[in-house]
Amino acid sequence: MPIDMELEMVLRPPQIPMPPYPPKVITLANGKQMVVRQAEREDVPTILKSVHPCLFIERDYYDIVSARLYGELLAWYRYRVKSEYCLIGQIDGYLVGIVNGRLENAKVGMSYHTLAIDRGLRIGSHLFAAKMEYHIDYIGQDEILIVAESPIGFRRWMVEYPLEPTTIPHELGGGDSWLLTRETYLKAKSRLVVGDRPVPKPLLDEAMADIKFADDDTIREHIAGLKGR
């Protein structure tokens, strides 16, 4: 698609490099090792291939979360959103979860979405925690605005931390927003934020080499299979 760069400079928000998120590795309940790392803008087309099959899964609001995440990542890829980042979880190189967000300003973060593609291993909890860790420990922010779209999300974020209700509107709209403050984060950190650094080289090399993704049917089965994942 031809791009008028003069007009593009008007439409594009300033591209401010995001601070690095040092990769970490987490041992999951089944013994598998999940590498959590920062995705690059160039990774977005591959990531979207895993998000796409989730667009049509009503169960647990996967359709809404996936559709919005798809749009947010596409907007990042095509320079239509400012200060966005994406962290991903990979097991054996396979993409198993995605979280994203952006900076509202230097001190306040805006949490967007958490999508667990493999279920039953608390991948969503681990990745949401990594997102909070990124905002507070690595970007140095003081507060993160959060809103939940699914009951599972509500249970994971609002109850487990627990977050504080706030009247500040979240840019996703929806129900009331919630706030994770530096103080709340530090109180919860020892029981919710885990991971080892540095990631052993073979594991990291595997994760960085290629984002593998399961086929659509496998993803749908993992999320919406008849079993109770």
Added chain:
Amino acid sequence: MRDVAILGVGMLPFGRRDEDTLMDMLAYASMKALDDAGLGNGSVDAVYVANMGGGMLQHQTSIASSLVDRLSLLPAAAETIENGPASGASAVKNGMLAIASGYYDTVLVAGGEKMREVTGWRATDFVATMTHPQAEYPYGITLPGMAGMFTRLYMEKHGVTREHLVAISLKNQEMGTRNPYAHVEMALDREGIYDSPHAVVNNPVAADPLHLYDLCPVSDGAAAVVLCTVEQAKQRAKPYVVIAGFGQATDTHTLAEREDPTDLKAVTLAAQKAFAMAKLKPSDVSVAELHDAFTILEIAESEHVGFFKKGEGGKAAAAGKTRLGGQIPINLSGGLKARGHPVGATGVAQVVDIVWQLRHELPENRQVKNATVGLTVNFGGFGNNVLAFVLKRVEA
């Protein structure tokens, strides 16, 4: 009393069954059992349905009457049995007594529950309605909370450790991966749920000292059995299973009123009665299905039914004595821990699994070789209403 045989069994895979109504599940499991019994034409004298929460969760009552109509079993007699999480075994017992008395010849017993259409919080509250309405429930007690306190006491008094509980979680979830009917088909790793510092998130405290993987899941599911006279079973000219003994006992409603809350008297009494009726002893049992809604219960019940002395059950589990190939294999279905716990279905599902064991129909990775005697323990309330069955294989 007449001897009673189990002519047919059926079960649906447990889990989250969004597409099925409670009645769908009960009907499918029943049809499987009727087919297995060779009664495809659906001729039975009576139908007993075990269900605890239809009235609360689905706003549906008279479930047995509805099932009879759904299965075109009219004009069979029909009753719904509610006895908390022991509803399943209670329904089997009532079906058994009806045949033993000589009044009926063929009875269908189905157990089912649909718990996943409400949030986990509401399901927990629903189960907590079995606690004492004045002395327990108003103070916010839940069954996991009660099990946590019980576990702490049991640890102090009988030396159970976290390692013992972890051994149960690992064993039962591993067996769940071998059971296509299991809700949870994911093997756990000791490092991931216990040894690693990451376990704090993977396996968080649920009701101290119990953690997430010490608890059974909230499940949908149904199971069914067809009971008949031994004469009918003999006509099939192949090995069959009889209910050699049963026992039932109750205990105080509140745990706090028990002289020793770690003493599960109703489990001991129910098992003793069942063994006495069967003229067998615990050492005769080839395989057992115990009510492990919480990992501690498998350990405690294994001691109270007489498999191990008090204080030895946890050590035995950790030593592998309760695994397939061990001294007394327990919960080779994955138990409630992995097969799941749709409360009304559980007691029936335990019988179904033992029947498969005694008919030698399971794959090698789940089958106890040459199994001849099985035990089930279905635990209602927090041990205030317990039923045990001793099932026995009879050669044709």
